[in-house]
Amino acid sequence: MADLTLGGEPPAVMTDGVWLACIECGETVAPYDDVVYRCPDCDGLLEVRYEEYPTFEAFEGTGVWRYADALPLAEGVSIKEGNTPLYTVPEIEADVGVADVRVKHEGMNPTGAFKDRGMTVGVKVADRLGVDRLACASTGNTSAALACYGARADTEVLVLLPAGKVAAGKVAQASLHGARILEVEGNFDACLDIVADLADRGEAYLLNSINPFRLEGQKTIGLEILEQSLAETGEWPDRIVLPVGNAGNTAALYKCFRELVEAGAMEEEEMPALTGVQAEGAAPMVEAVREGNDEVRRWEDVETIATAIRIGNPVNAPKALPGVKATGGTAVAVSDEEITDAQRALARDGVGVEPASAASVAGLRKLRAEGEIEADEQVVCLTTGHLLKDPDAAAAAGGDMTSVPADTEGVLDVL
Numbered sequence: 001m002a003d004l005t006l007g008g009e010p011p012a013v014m015t016d017g018v019w020l021a022c023i024e025c026g027e028t029v030a031p032y033d034d035v036v037y038r039c040p041d042c043d044g045l046l047e048v049r050y051e052e053y054p055t056f057e058a059f060e061g062t063g064v065w066r067y068a069d070a071l072p073l074a075e076g077v078s079i080k081e082g083n084t085p086l087y088t089v090p091e092i093e094a095d096v097g098v099a100d101v102r103v104k105h106e107g108m109n110p111t112g113a114f115k116d117r118g119m120t121v122g123v124k125v126a127d128r129l130g131v132d133r134l135a136c137a138s139t140g141n142t143s144a145a146l147a148c149y150g151a152r153a154d155t156e157v158l159v160l161l162p163a164g165k166v167a168a169g170k171v172a173q174a175s176l177h178g179a180r181i182l183e184v185e186g187n188f189d190a191c192l193d194i195v196a197d198l199a200d201r202g203e204a205y206l207l208n209s210i211n212p213f214r215l216e217g218q219k220t221i222g223l224e225i226l227e228q229s230l231a232e233t234g235e236w237p238d239r240i241v242l243p244v245g246n247a248g249n250t251a252a253l254y255k256c257f258r259e260l261v262e263a264g265a266m267e268e269e270e271m272p273a274l275t276g277v278q279a280e281g282a283a284p285m286v287e288a289v290r291e292g293n294d295e296v297r298r299w300e301d302v303e304t305i306a307t308a309i310r311i312g313n314p315v316n317a318p319k320a321l322p323g324v325k326a327t328g329g330t331a332v333a334v335s336d337e338e339i340t341d342a343q344r345a346l347a348r349d350g351v352g353v354e355p356a357s358a359a360s361v362a363g364l365r366k367l368r369a370e371g372e373i374e375a376d377e378q379v380v381c382l383t384t385g386h387l388l389k390d391p392d393a394a395a396a397a398g399g400d401m402t403s404v405p406a407d408t409e410g411v412l413d414v415l
């Protein structure tokens with residue numbers, strides 16, 4: 001299992017208080033000398049490490065850059081990402097039978113998904129590295145965010161999408177923001193293999209979540225949840241339930257908590273239990289957690305209505321699995337029907353999300369019914385993308401239209 005211990009003597013490669021460390025062998029790498037995604041020695045995942053980790057007192061301002069002291073750079077390519085709402089969901093609370101459920105709606109970011117938090121950091125690092133083409137594989141949201149932030153930074157963007165499996169709103173975003181879009185006859189994992197190969201050949205700078213700088217931005221989801229929960233309830237949540245695809249958020253949240261522990265701002269026992277949810281047709285992380293495996297087996301054939309998490313090879317699993325374990329969390333798989341039911345339940349509470357996001361609430365409902373989540377827990381469900389990302393799924397889950405003639409009597413007849 002990976003060693004995710006922070007602290008220790010800063011290495012000679014440290015630049016501006018920051019370096020990269022391999023989570024497998026501990027090798028350290030200079031952050032901005034060369035483009036690097038994995039350990040040059042053992043190919044392990046890299047993590048951004050800091051000379052100092054801030055406590056909450058250091059934070060000021062709003063949005064992702066409120067947390068600049070916890071990030072590698074002082075500013076990013078920004079379109080005001082972060083500062084998303086933490087909603088109460090009274091109907092879901094009553095229905096699921098958990099005393100305090102809140103929903104952190106990341107769909108309220110500028111491009112409608114949490115990816116913006118990573119891109120504001122990652123695209124700025126790309127700028128510092130002097131690269132001239134940004135690229136990603138995507139089930140849709142990463143491509144929309146990268147296209148948008150690439151446009152803002154005036155840098156070329158290339159995106160590889162699994163043909164026929166990306167929701168309409170996301171393709172529209174990538175297209176309008178000016179990305180070069182390639183539709184690949186394969187699934188997301190195949191797209192990521194190709195784009196990682198292109199990046200290794202120096203053709204583009206990779207901005208999927210294997211890029212350690214992107215995950216730094218996504219850490220701020222955790223910081224916001226902790227600050228908002230404390231302000232609204234007087235406590236930190238016991239548990240965060242989140243959808244899992246490439247497992248970037250699970251890894252980023254765990255890193256957020258570890259850094260707070262290292263800074264002395266949180267006790268280890270206070271880390272919210274990270275609880276991952278996948279669709280039954282794409283559940284390699286759930287399989288690993290349930291079987292107690294240290295590694296995730298790649299699923300070649302994946303299928304789900306929640307196309308954003310139609311992923312069989314979660315690249316961040318070596319960072320995320322230890323997080324689920326260390327925080328006392330778990331993982332659960334939910335059916336497409338359960339996802340759609342949860343999407344409707346969220347909509348009834350006024351929260352419009354895409355199917356992958358609803359997986360978190362579906363997972364909460366299932367784990368509560370199975371007795372794995374207690375009735376008195378304070379739970380935050382992460383909803384990762386906006387309803388309008390996938391209008392077809394929303395329309396299919398919603399009610400039918402009634403056609404009427406163009407006069408008031410005709411309308412009154414059907415009321």
Ligand SMILES: Cc1ncc(COP(=O)(O)O)c(C=O)c1O
Pocket residue numbers: 113139141142209243244245246247248249250308309354356357384385
């Ligand atoms: C809407 C949405 N939810 C959840 C996920 C999964 O997040 P992660 O890859 O960080 O596990 C993704 C993308 O992967 C997504 O686009």
Ligand SMILES: N[C@@H](CCOP(=O)(O)O)C(=O)O
Pocket residue numbers: 136137138139140141142143207208209210245246248308309
């Ligand atoms: N759901 C993602 C899949 C890619 O995840 P990433 O976080 O590694 O970029 C998407 O929107 O493409």
